[in-house]
Amino acid sequence: MTNGSDSRTDSISQILPWTFFSPDHEKARFWVHYGLVIAGFILAVITYLSQAFKPAPYGKHDNTKSSKCRVPQRIAHVGADGVLGVIGFSLIYFLLGEHFDEAENIVMYCLFELHYLHRGLIHPLITRYSDKTVPLLIPLGTFLPNALYFFINADWIGSTHYYRGYYYDPRFIIGVILFVVGYIINRASDWKLRSLRTKSGEQGYQIPHGLLFNYISCPNYLGEMIEWGGWTILTWSLAGLVWWLFTCATFVARSRHNLQWYREHFIEYPHHRKALIPFLY
Structure with a gap:
């Protein structure tokens, strides 16, 4: 009987190599997470449809240079990518996470931070922008989606237990x-x-x-x-x-x-x- 149960567990782990919050034990956390995942999918579809025919007014496509609602490029990038990607992501990972100290999760955290330490802090400081300002809607349009996607990913890798040996x-x-x-x-x-x-x-x-x-x-x-x-x-x-x-x-x-x-x-x-x-x- 035990061997049969272990066999079923092994077959499940081959498909899902982790355990996450169960709807039976952590209902609120489970449904909040997957509700935000659904919102993330809808936002991805809306984003493509909104940009498919008309580019966002950013960089070479910025035709709003006379607009008064503009902010410095460097501050915009640091605020939208650096603050959320480095500080916000870390807070969610460590404060809400229950498995943040496991080896596989730490690797995932370090990879994410490797990207955003550069993208959100180093890149804005060394980039030679053709225009020193950007429309305010651009960093806002980055900040809000980032807040959603960074939360669910930090929530996931901080709170998910991957089965032993997953790094193999x-x-x-x-x-x-x-x-x-x-x-x-x-x-x-x-x-x-x-x-x-x-x-x-x-x-x-x-x-x-x-x-x-x-x-x-x-x-x-x-x-x-x-x-x-x-x-x-x-x-x-x-x-x-x-x-x-x-x-x-x-x-x-x-x-x-x-x-x-x-x-x-x-x-x-x-x-x-x-x-x-x-x-x-």
Whole structure:
């Protein structure tokens, strides 16, 4: 009888390598978490539909420079990404988490923070922006979704118990590898874009060359999509999945608009380049 029960447990763990709050024991926490996951999925769909035909007024697509409701770029990025990604995520992870001290969870936490320590703090301080201000709606439109997705992901990895030895599981290994590969692509692409402006505050855009820029317009977006795809596999969670879907919803639309912008503004722009995925899209 015991052997049969152990066999069923093993087969379940092969599909779900974790235990999370049960609706029988932690009803409120369970339904709050998955209610927010559903909200995250709906928001991802809305985000894609809202940006599919008209790009967000950001960067090269910013046509609102005469608007009075503008804030400094650096402060906007630090507030929307750094404060929530580093401080907010850590508070949820440590204060609400019940398994934050387990090895697998610590690895996940460190990977997330690796991204946002750079994205939310270092990147805004070293980037040479073409415009020092940005419409207030841009950081607000980033802050609010981030608050949702960061909460459910911090809640998940802080409160989920992964079965012993999960770091030997293919999902853990593949997820970490994809995250690191995506991080390297994202960082290298951002550095290449930064190097196009040789002086701080230099205006105007240039055609990037080298690395994946020889094949697509937005390898920085591709790198981040690979990162969060790896995160989804690593955490094996719906929280990770809806965050990845939101990332895709943003970057799939934005990369196409960027490609169109480059083709409209540079006659010599390479015609063979795709928007986001080499040779395909």
